[in-house]
Amino acid sequence: xxxxxxxxxxxxPLIAAVSIRVFLHPFPRISVAVSxxxxxxxxxxxxxxxxxxxxxxxxxxxxxxxxxxxGFKANFGLMGDPLARGMAVLVSGVALLVxxxxxxYLEKDPCRSRxxxxxxLFVFSMLGIVLADNLVSMFIFWELVGLSSYLLIGFWVERxxxxxxxxxxxxxxxxxxxxxxxxILGAWALFGTVGFSDLPARVAGVAPGWAVTAVGLGLFxxxxxxxxxxxxxxxxxxxxxxPTPVSSLLHAATMVVAGVYMLIRVFPILELxxxxxxxxxxVGGVMTLLPALIACQQNDIKRILAYSTLSEIAYMVMxxxxxxxxxxxxxxxxxxxxxxxLFLAAxxxxxxxxxxxxxxxxxxxxxxxxxxxxVLLLGTIALCGIPxxxxxxxKDAIFAAMAHSxxxxxxxxxxxxxxxxxxLRMILVAFCGEPKSEAARHAHEGSFFMIGPxxxxxxxxxxGGLLPVEKFLGYSHASEHASWxxxxxxxxxxxxxxxxxxxxxxxxxxPLNFVVLRNKFYVxxxxxxxxxxxxxxxxxxxxxxxxxxxxxxxxxxxxxxxxASGQGLRLVQCGQVQVYAAVxxxxxxxLLGWLWKQGALR
Amino acid sequence: xxxxxxxILAVGLVVSASALVAFRNxxxxxxxxxxxxxIQAALFITxxxxxxxxxxxxxxxxxxxxxxxxxxxxxxxxxxxxxxPPWVKIVGVLSVGGVAILGLxxxxxxxxxxxxxxxxxxGKGGGSASExxxxxxxxxxxxxxxxxxxxxxxxxxxxxxxxxxxxx
Amino acid sequence: xxxxxxxxxxxxxxxxxxxxIGLAGVILRRSLLIIMMSLELLLNxxxxxLVAVGRFQGLPDPQVAVFFVITVAAAEVALGLAILVAxxxxxxxTAADQLATLRF
Numbered sequence: 001x002x003x004x005x006x007x008x009x010x011x012x013p014l015i016a017a018v019s020i021r022v023f024l025h026p027f028p029r030i031s032v033a034v035s036x037x038x039x040x041x042x043x044x045x046x047x048x049x050x051x052x053x054x055x056x057x058x059x060x061x062x063x064x065x066x067x068x069x070x071g072f073k074a075n076f077g078l079m080g081d082p083l084a085r086g087m088a089v090l091v092s093g094v095a096l097l098v099x100x101x102x103x104x105y106l107e108k109d110p111c112r113s114r115x116x117x118x119x120x121l122f123v124f125s126m127l128g129i130v131l132a133d134n135l136v137s138m139f140i141f142w143e144l145v146g147l148s149s150y151l152l153i154g155f156w157v158e159r160x161x162x163x164x165x166x167x168x169x170x171x172x173x174x175x176x177x178x179x180x181x182x183x184i185l186g187a188w189a190l191f192g193t194v195g196f197s198d199l200p201a202r203v204a205g206v207a208p209g210w211a212v213t214a215v216g217l218g219l220f221x222x223x224x225x226x227x228x229x230x231x232x233x234x235x236x237x238x239x240x241x242x243p244t245p246v247s248s249l250l251h252a253a254t255m256v257v258a259g260v261y262m263l264i265r266v267f268p269i270l271e272l273x274x275x276x277x278x279x280x281x282x283v284g285g286v287m288t289l290l291p292a293l294i295a296c297q298q299n300d301i302k303r304i305l306a307y308s309t310l311s312e313i314a315y316m317v318m319x320x321x322x323x324x325x326x327x328x329x330x331x332x333x334x335x336x337x338x339x340x341x342l343f344l345a346a347x348x349x350x351x352x353x354x355x356x357x358x359x360x361x362x363x364x365x366x367x368x369x370x371x372x373x374x375v376l377l378l379g380t381i382a383l384c385g386i387p388x389x390x391x392x393x394x395k396d397a398i399f400a401a402m403a404h405s406x407x408x409x410x411x412x413x414x415x416x417x418x419x420x421x422x423x424l425r426m427i428l429v430a431f432c433g434e435p436k437s438e439a440a441r442h443a444h445e446g447s448f449f450m451i452g453p454x455x456x457x458x459x460x461x462x463x464g465g466l467l468p469v470e471k472f473l474g475y476s477h478a479s480e481h482a483s484w485x486x487x488x489x490x491x492x493x494x495x496x497x498x499x500x501x502x503x504x505x506x507x508x509x510x511p512l513n514f515v516v517l518r519n520k521f522y523v524x525x526x527x528x529x530x531x532x533x534x535x536x537x538x539x540x541x542x543x544x545x546x547x548x549x550x551x552x553x554x555x556x557x558x559x560x561x562x563x564a565s566g567q568g569l570r571l572v573q574c575g576q577v578q579v580y581a582a583v584x585x586x587x588x589x590x591l592l593g594w595l596w597k598q599g600a601l602r
Numbered sequence: 603x604x605x606x607x608x609x610i611l612a613v614g615l616v617v618s619a620s621a622l623v624a625f626r627n628x629x630x631x632x633x634x635x636x637x638x639x640x641i642q643a644a645l646f647i648t649x650x651x652x653x654x655x656x657x658x659x660x661x662x663x664x665x666x667x668x669x670x671x672x673x674x675x676x677x678x679x680x681x682x683x684x685x686x687p688p689w690v691k692i693v694g695v696l697s698v699g700g701v702a703i704l705g706l707x708x709x710x711x712x713x714x715x716x717x718x719x720x721x722x723x724x725g726k727g728g729g730s731a732s733e734x735x736x737x738x739x740x741x742x743x744x745x746x747x748x749x750x751x752x753x754x755x756x757x758x759x760x761x762x763x764x765x766x767x768x769x770x
Numbered sequence: 771x772x773x774x775x776x777x778x779x780x781x782x783x784x785x786x787x788x789x790x791i792g793l794a795g796v797i798l799r800r801s802l803l804i805i806m807m808s809l810e811l812l813l814n815x816x817x818x819x820l821v822a823v824g825r826f827q828g829l830p831d832p833q834v835a836v837f838f839v840i841t842v843a844a845a846e847v848a849l850g851l852a853i854l855v856a857x858x859x860x861x862x863x864t865a866a867d868q869l870a871t872l873r874f
Binding site: 581 | 793796797798805866867869870871872873874
Binding site: 604622646669711719728755756760 | 773777782784786808811824842849
């Protein structure tokens with residue numbers, strides 16, 4: 001019985017989503033309650049699973065047979081090893097907090113039922129990724145998560161920008177998934193299995209070579225898409241068109257880190273090839289710096305946080321590339337706490353300022369929304385890696401691993417500098433000084449539903465560093481402490497505050513002007529020019545083909561030919577008896593001649 | 603003697619048939635048909651089918667042609683207008699005729715049984731009324747009865763067809 | 771050979787010729803009445819062929835068939851003329867090419 005517990009945790013949100021969508025649409029309050037309680041059930045279940053049995057043991061659920069064909073086995077099973085259990089607790093817990101927050105955030109929205117149904121669907125899909133025991137079923141849930149993201153980003157259907165952003169997210173993800181599929185197939189071809197539990201054993205027998213590198217890079221493509229790393233990072237800032245709870249849950253805490261989770265799962269494959277590891281590490285490294293630079297010139301509060309998310313995920317990716325999956329997971333956990341907190345606080349700000357998102361139109365919010373300001377500050381401290389808050393411990397663990405590669409160390413510590421810079425910039429502009437608009441003047445705190453989760457997350461952000469996570473993540477605290485990385489990163493992080501303070505303390509408009517940064521290095525424009533327009537022309541070509549050949553020639557043509565032959569044949573019916581008689585005679589003669597030729601007439 | 607009779611009758615038959623088809627006056631056509639039917643009866647006699655010859659004259663030339671003449675007089679059928687038929691029909695008929703004649707001269711000799719000759723008096727002699735009657739009333743009696751029914755149906759049909767609609 | 775003994779082939783050739791003439795009449799003439807007369811020619815050609823074959827092969831059955839043909843032809847003429855009269859009453863014409871309403 002216990003063995004089926006995993007399935008229960010997985011399926012509760014799905015049942016909630018389906019029942020809301022099918023029955024409960026007209027009853028928003030009941031939908032909200034159903035969705036939240038389902039998430040609560042999953043969370044409690046995950047906690048129970050976490051503490052039952054031995055900590056490092058596995059909880060295995062029965063496997064449902066699905067595909068078994070010619071040596072390719074992809075069954076539907078759930079895996080409860082320590083990593084999965086810890087991640088499940090994280091996902092369901094943060095999701096639960098966001099559910100509660102959304103009750104307050106969306107209390108006036110008429111489409112609440114749909115939102116909570118889609119949110120439950122997302123929780124189901126994310127738990128599926130976490131608990132999947134082979135690459136194929138993980139891929140199914142991968143796509144489902146992409147679907148939920150699409151639905152949630154485009155939640156406000158009356159906004160065309162939201163629809164466009166949802167499309168962009170899904171399509172860019174698809175590009176990554178193409179590489180992912182190739183990687184999965186390559187993994188099966190090389191190692192004979194796609195299951196995570198027998199992967200380490202199978203991998204050990206294979207010699208490294210270009211094939212292994214290709215498979216590793218293919219799998220990394222999937223991570224590029226889902227976790228929004230270069231060059232597929234363009235969808236994440238646009239995804240901020242969705243409601244803020246969505247941004248906090250999907251695009252900060254859980255969905256975007258699915259890529260990192262997947263990399264950790266297939267780590268034995270990646271480890272085999274030095275090229276793969278180096279690529280991953282450097283992509284991660286560069287990606288820590290780029291968004292940090294861009295964020296220094298952004299004015300939308302959610303976009304700033306989105307770019308900081310890109311940067312933080314890059315830290316995790318870089319850690320995987322450097323071979324230390326423990327710190328990567330550690331940072332994943334702490335990042336979930338403080339990034340979610342930051343987004344919820346930003347949502348509170350937006351809600352308080354009546355949907356205003358431009359930081360230059362806020363100001364003086366510290367006096368009007370003190371609690372939000374306080375938690376935002378705590379989150380920033382965690383983000384920038386200032387001790388003794390949780391973010392410091394996890395970032396420090398990653399920096400420690402970089403002791404052997406000074407190039408990466410330089411880039412990522414520089415990113416840390418800029419992170420502090422833009423975060424303080426955001427706080428100073430939005431919260432200090434005088435209110436710069438009417439909306440800001442009348443700002444107020446949110447309801448209890450919004451404050452409660454923020455308080456919990458603030459607590460977790462602060463003490464999260466002390467949680468005994470390493471037991472679950474296979475990593476131990478005290479190893480690998482190189483002091484020079486610790487001190488250098490700390491110095492740079494604090495140093496970042498200084499120019500921010502000087503520039504923005506009393507600024508009423510943007511003093512710095514770096515156009516390249518403001519335009520996000522023109523990556524979006526490049527994609528538009530090169531890829532989107534070629535796709536467009538292909539689409540037009542296909543449309544012309546369809547219009548002329550398929551619709552015109554084949555479909556209408558067959559109709560026209562049928563009618564024309566009918567018109568031709570009906571001329572036979574002339575109504576003249578003599579003509580009919582003549583044709584009759586000719587027919588008889590032909591028949592006789594034929595019979596004669598056949599020799600039937602003696 | 604036989605070839606003489608045959609040839610005279612054959613030529614006469616063909617001439618009267620052609621006249622039937624060629625002339626335009628309906629009465630002329632009817633008379634030509636009578637002549638053709640009588641010559642046909644004569645041919646039956648040369649073939650020693652005496653009863654049939656009698657039936658031919660009585661039924662065909664006697665009843666059917668009288669019917670035709672009655673209808674001609676009833677409807678006051680006029681002379682047919684002089685008009686050339688559409689070229690399609692002429693071409694069709696001529697081609698079919700040509701092909702047929704050619705074919706006949708080629709095909710008929712192919713069958714050996716067409717080379718048979720039979721002189722008068724040498725045949726089986728089944729042409730008398732008693733012989734025919736024996737067959738009719740024994741082997742073919744169902745058909746005979748059916749033909750009776752057929753004639754009844756024809757009579758009823760004719761009466762029905764020629765009724766004037768009741769004026770209301 | 772043609773002008774020697776009279777063979778079955780002669781009679782069959784005569785019958786075919788008669789048939790062709792009748793066919794020409796059916797196809798080429800406009801008046802329905804004449805067409806019906808030509809139909810009689812066709813039937814007679816068939817009768818001639820039947821009797822000739824019956825005599826030369828020594829079979830009595832074709833003569834029975836001719837008997838039936840004559841009977842049926844008589845019935846057919848009666849009905850055909852009745853139809854002709856009925857049509858004439860309505861259409862006032864007996865030309866075959868003007869009675870072509872059963873067309874597309």
